[in-house]
Amino acid sequence: MKEECCSRERVKIALKSIGKEQLEIILKEDKKAEVVCPYCNKKYQFSKKDLTEIMMEI
DSSP, rough: OOOOOOOOHHHHHHHHHHHHHHHHHHHHSSSSSEEOOOOTOEEEEHHHHHHHHHHHHO
């Protein structure tokens, strides 16, 4: 079975990797985030609540 190129969990890990400072900037400026997989073009939406929870896990 072919492994998926992306998942919501993988995207969360990528968002954590940019760090709290960058996530705070995204929250302040956009209040949300949309991440598009560069391989399959699947879009993942993250709300203000989602981003805040991700920041708290860092």
